[in-house]
Amino acid sequence: MRRTPATAAGCLLAVLLTLLSGCGQPPVRATADNFRLAGRPQGHLTVLEKWADPEYAPYFKAAVRAYEKRNPGVTIDLQAVGDQPYKDRLAVLAASRELPDIYFAWPGRYARKFADGKLAADLTGQLRGTRWGSSFEPDALDAFTFGGRSYGVPLTMDAKVFAYNEKIFAKAGVERVPRTFPELLTACDRIRKAGYTPLAFGNQYGWPAGHLLTQFNAMEVPATVLARDYDGAEDAFTHPGYVRALGDLARLRQRCMPSGGTSISHESAQAQLLYGKAAMQYIETLEFSYLDESGGAPKGFAEHWNFFTMPAIPGAQGSPRAVAGGTDGLLVSNTSPHKALAVDFLKFLTGRTQARAMVRELGWLSAVKGTADAARLPGLAGAQRTLARHDMSVWLDTRTDDKIVNPYLAAADSVLGSKSTPEQAVRAVRRGAENARRFGVRP
Helix, strand or coil, X not given: CCCCCHHHHHHHHHHHHHHHHCCCCCCCCCCHHHHCCCCCCCEEEEEEECCCCCXXXXXXXXXXXXXXXXXXXXXXXXXXXXXXXXXXXHHHHHHHCCCCCEEEECCCHHHHHHHHCCCECCCHHHHCCCHHHHCECHHHHHCCEECCEECCEEXXXXXXXXXXXXXXXXXXXXXXXXXXXXXXXXXXXXXXXXCCEEEECCCCCCHHHHHHHHHHHHHHCCHHHHXXXXXXXXXXXXXXXXXXXXXXXXXXXXXXXXXXXXXXXXHHHHHHHHCCCEEEEEEEHHHHHHHCHHHCCCHHHHCCEEEECCCECCCCCCCCCEEEXXXXXXXXXXXXXXXXXXXXXXXXHCCHHHHHHHHXXXXXXXXXXXXXXXXXXXXXXXXXXXXXXXXXXXXHHHHCCHHHHHHHHHHHHHHHCCCCCHHHHHHHHHHHHHHHHHCCCCC
């Protein structure tokens, strides 16, 4: 599902929104009247999103038709494009202040650019302290909250876990899932001795290593320090936990990953898991559909897999309950004349009935609480219960500026290739953070 990092959204959008937010225009403030429907819903909405894949598009088209049928006075123009075309189109629309009424956003800094640029409506009054707001998983809602204000409606939930082959674990004498990071490394040793690759891992495009660093940083660095550094604070990335996190990555590479390198694609690595060559893969919950027979997995694997989250790291100063993840969401244009109708449609789209339909039909976890029981895929209900007990750490490549992300991913790749020590890699990250500050990234 998530194959391209949001950093590729890039510089154009960042520059445009920086200019818009700094040109002296007074902020466009939403009032209570902007969200109050006068009578039955009626009017026209334009919705721009990035689920154009034939596997997913029919669900959203059906949801729009259902809302229009329920509200005969409403018409909705649903426009779906792929990842990169979406980013390019939205950048142009942002520059002209002609955004659609509702538009897609990744969590973290990507969405924050629209909030800072006064292009996303403040939905705090609609979401905080309301029945609608309380229906979402708190971490999902927080991913679109900036400065204590809510600017986005979360739709999906996603997180990274280790999917594993139960048969290989048994053959290797791994009797239970690892509860600590050292236990994970020991399990890898046993699996390798049994003749299997412990952890299938492909880092051809860089983002898989970014996901691991999202996880390790959140576990090794206190949350307040992490948030400050990701936002571009002075003297960022000096906490010792950052060196420890890259050390964790180096140990995982040495003990668990294939000896031949990690330059293959994530999809090629997944084939090693599905066809019994590897015992584990670090995957997103959105990929669970690929582990089922309906998604093409062999029956022998589909009936004998399970998952666990990254186990606790002894001595770490971050959150032992951290899990790398994110939530895709939708924003309402701050200049839309149809804010009330937009909010009403989003309430329908994220209502319990529709959320359960999304889980059932697409195999995605919903940001709406208690909806995973509608899933046809094994593991999803357990995944939602598991994630509810963890702290979501938003993907590094969407949480912070690309001037920080790019050197971070390069540093991680260098550690994976044994070209840099963790200490050397962190120094490169610090240089990137200083450049980001120099060119305008501020907390």
